[in-house]
Amino acid sequence: MIVINDVWVNWFEGEEKGYNVCPFFEWRKQDKIQLIDKIPILYVEKRMYQYIENDLDDLPGKLLNMIQNRTIIKGEVIKYAAIVTDGEGILAFDTMGYHLPLKKSRLIPRHERRILQVIRNQPQVSFPLKRKVPVKTDHPFSLGAEAMVGLIRRERELKWLTMLVLDQLKEGKNCDEIHYWLTEWEPDQYHEIRQLSFQEAWQRLYRHIYKGWSKKHEDFCQEIVKGHLLFEQLWERANMTNDDVVMRRIK
Numbered sequence: 001m002i003v004i005n006d007v008w009v010n011w012f013e014g015e016e017k018g019y020n021v022c023p024f025f026e027w028r029k030q031d032k033i034q035l036i037d038k039i040p041i042l043y044v045e046k047r048m049y050q051y052i053e054n055d056l057d058d059l060p061g062k063l064l065n066m067i068q069n070r071t072i073i074k075g076e077v078i079k080y081a082a083i084v085t086d087g088e089g090i091l092a093f094d095t096m097g098y099h100l101p102l103k104k105s106r107l108i109p110r111h112e113r114r115i116l117q118v119i120r121n122q123p124q125v126s127f128p129l130k131r132k133v134p135v136k137t138d139h140p141f142s143l144g145a146e147a148m149v150g151l152i153r154r155e156r157e158l159k160w161l162t163m164l165v166l167d168q169l170k171e172g173k174n175c176d177e178i179h180y181w182l183t184e185w186e187p188d189q190y191h192e193i194r195q196l197s198f199q200e201a202w203q204r205l206y207r208h209i210y211k212g213w214s215k216k217h218e219d220f221c222q223e224i225v226k227g228h229l230l231f232e233q234l235w236e237r238a239n240m241t242n243d244d245v246v247m248r249r250i251k
Contacts, residue, residue: 008034091106161238166209
């Protein structure tokens with residue numbers, strides 16, 4: 001099995017959606033950046049790669065057996081960790097001793113180039129999945145990839161934050177409140193909005209937020225979090241300055 005030495009990773013824990021595993025140019029100083037002494041590389045089929053990238057389900061036993069105890073971090077043997085690639089995407093994962101990819105990371109560009117080079121003449125390893133990967137519906141806490149296309153880390157965080165607030169509004173079922181926020185988005189439709197049921201108004205507001213991201217979305221997010229301490233803290237964290245971006249010396 002091919003292994004690679006001295007690899008920088010930035011672990012994102014418990015992330016089901018691959019878009020939340022940030023690429024190198026979005027890394028920050030406070031992220032869990034770590035140097036791996038040695039880690040194996042698996043060249044897998046696209047379906048297997050996407051399963052690991054966008055799921056938190058059990059990995060095939062064959063895969064786990066192949067990588068068992070082959071990763072070393074700070075001199076410590078890690079039970080199940082590896083870098084997987086389908087020849088296009090590249091992702092590191094660590095199961096933390098379990099059977100599912102609880103920690104995931106992208107790599108720095110130099111290491112990505114090395115991996116694509118070393119697998120060039122290698123065959124793909126097949127790992128049949130026991131079940132068909134289900135099609136998952138959108139939830140405010142776990143949006144479909146199309147909702148995040150083209151967004152940078154800060155924009156994804158603000159969009160996720162806005163969805164958290166919308167979910168809280170949905171639980172409250174306050175018709176006047178949801179009418180108010182929808183009117184903020186559609187000020188010219190005040191009279192029509194007042195006739196909408198709570199569910200109709202909430203769905204209409206949800207569609208506005210789900211599609212794209214713009215200065216209008218950002219301004220709306222800033223307004224809707226006011227008065228909620230936790231949400232305000234999340235807003236501030238997402239708006240940290242560029243000084244918090246990780247030093248490029250590891251590039």
